[in-house]
Amino acid sequence: xxxxxxxxxxxxxxxxxxxxxxxxxxxxxxxxxxxxxxxxxxxxxxxxxxxxxxxxxxxxxxxxxxxxxxxxxxxxxxxxxxxxxxxxxxxxxxxxxxxxxxxxxxxxxxxxxxxxxxxxxxxxxxxxxxxxxxxxxxxxxxxxxxxxxxxxxxxxxxxxxxxxxxxxxxxxxxxxxxxxxxx
Amino acid sequence: xxxxxxxxxxxxxxxxxxxxxxxxxxxxxxxxxxxxxxxxxxxxxxxxxxxxxxxxxxxxxxxxxxxxxxxxxxxxxxxxxxxxxxxxxxxxxxxxxxx
Numbered sequence: 001x002x003x004x005x006x007x008x009x010x011x012x013x014x015x016x017x018x019x020x021x022x023x024x025x026x027x028x029x030x031x032x033x034x035x036x037x038x039x040x041x042x043x044x045x046x047x048x049x050x051x052x053x054x055x056x057x058x059x060x061x062x063x064x065x066x067x068x069x070x071x072x073x074x075x076x077x078x079x080x081x082x083x084x085x086x087x088x089x090x091x092x093x094x095x096x097x098x099x100x101x102x103x104x105x106x107x108x109x110x111x112x113x114x115x116x117x118x119x120x121x122x123x124x125x126x127x128x129x130x131x132x133x134x135x136x137x138x139x140x141x142x143x144x145x146x147x148x149x150x151x152x153x154x155x156x157x158x159x160x161x162x163x164x165x166x167x168x169x170x171x172x173x174x175x176x177x178x179x180x181x182x183x
Numbered sequence: 184x185x186x187x188x189x190x191x192x193x194x195x196x197x198x199x200x201x202x203x204x205x206x207x208x209x210x211x212x213x214x215x216x217x218x219x220x221x222x223x224x225x226x227x228x229x230x231x232x233x234x235x236x237x238x239x240x241x242x243x244x245x246x247x248x249x250x251x252x253x254x255x256x257x258x259x260x261x262x263x264x265x266x267x268x269x270x271x272x273x274x275x276x277x278x279x280x281x282x
Contacts (some may be wrong), residue, residue, distance in 0.1 A: 029228045030228050030231040030232040031232065127228070127232045166221050166225050167222045167223075170218050170219075170222045173218055174218055
């Protein structure tokens with residue numbers, strides 16, 4: 001083999017993984033995205049308030065990230081556009097609330113009380129992590145904001161460990177082949 | 184792309200490389216590609232999920248495949264080095280372009 005071609009090949013073999021590591025959009029078999037379901041369990045304790053989720057990511061507050069009222073199912077919905085990021089939950093008195101309020105108006109309003117912060121609806125985890133869905137339950141009060149759920153239920157999925165069987169089985173087959181050849 | 188689809192893609196790519204270099208016993212080569220990559224590919228992806236260094240892991244895969252190619256395909260050492268090198272380089276390139 002031409003020496004310069006070999007050196008170029010070695011360079012590519014070393015350089016390409018570095019490029020790969022810097023491309024976040026490449027589907028990554030080493031990680032997975034799981035769902036996080038967030039709900040507020042004591043919403044009915046505040047009948048005079050409307051609760052809304054407002055995105056706080058790079059595009060948070062803009063018209064691309066809609067303000068989503070939390071309904072009777074008490075589940076916190078988050079704007080889907082990727083640059084909306086995570087969300088904060090604000091309580092607004094029903095008398096002060098109107099559906100046309102934008103995210104930035106709510107964030108800057110003295111009438112809106114932040115009750116929850118940093119709410120996300122997905123997590124990016126290594127494939128070795130057995131968590132498959134996370135259910136967070138929050139209890140809110142109007143006097144302080146929290147980002148810690150009072151209860152968390154985690155669904156697990158151990159099917160990842162089936163992947164370990166593939167290399168183990170292949171090693172056994174290779175050993176059997178090599179041993180049989182020597183006999 | 185999950186671990187299984189990454190594995191299937193790698194098996195097919197490396198089979199084509201083996202076939203181009205060896206030009207006989209294609210079914211056997213497919214079997215060897217299946218065996219070799221079933222050892223190295225899931226192991227590497229699992230190791231990567233623990234944030235181990237990608238370059239070091241790629242190099243370990245390259246070395247392991249030299250050993251497996253040499254002994255399974257009964258080739259000369261230099262040819263196994265070349266085949267492992269080209270197969271891993273091409274599968275990495277194609278993975279980058281089409282993943």
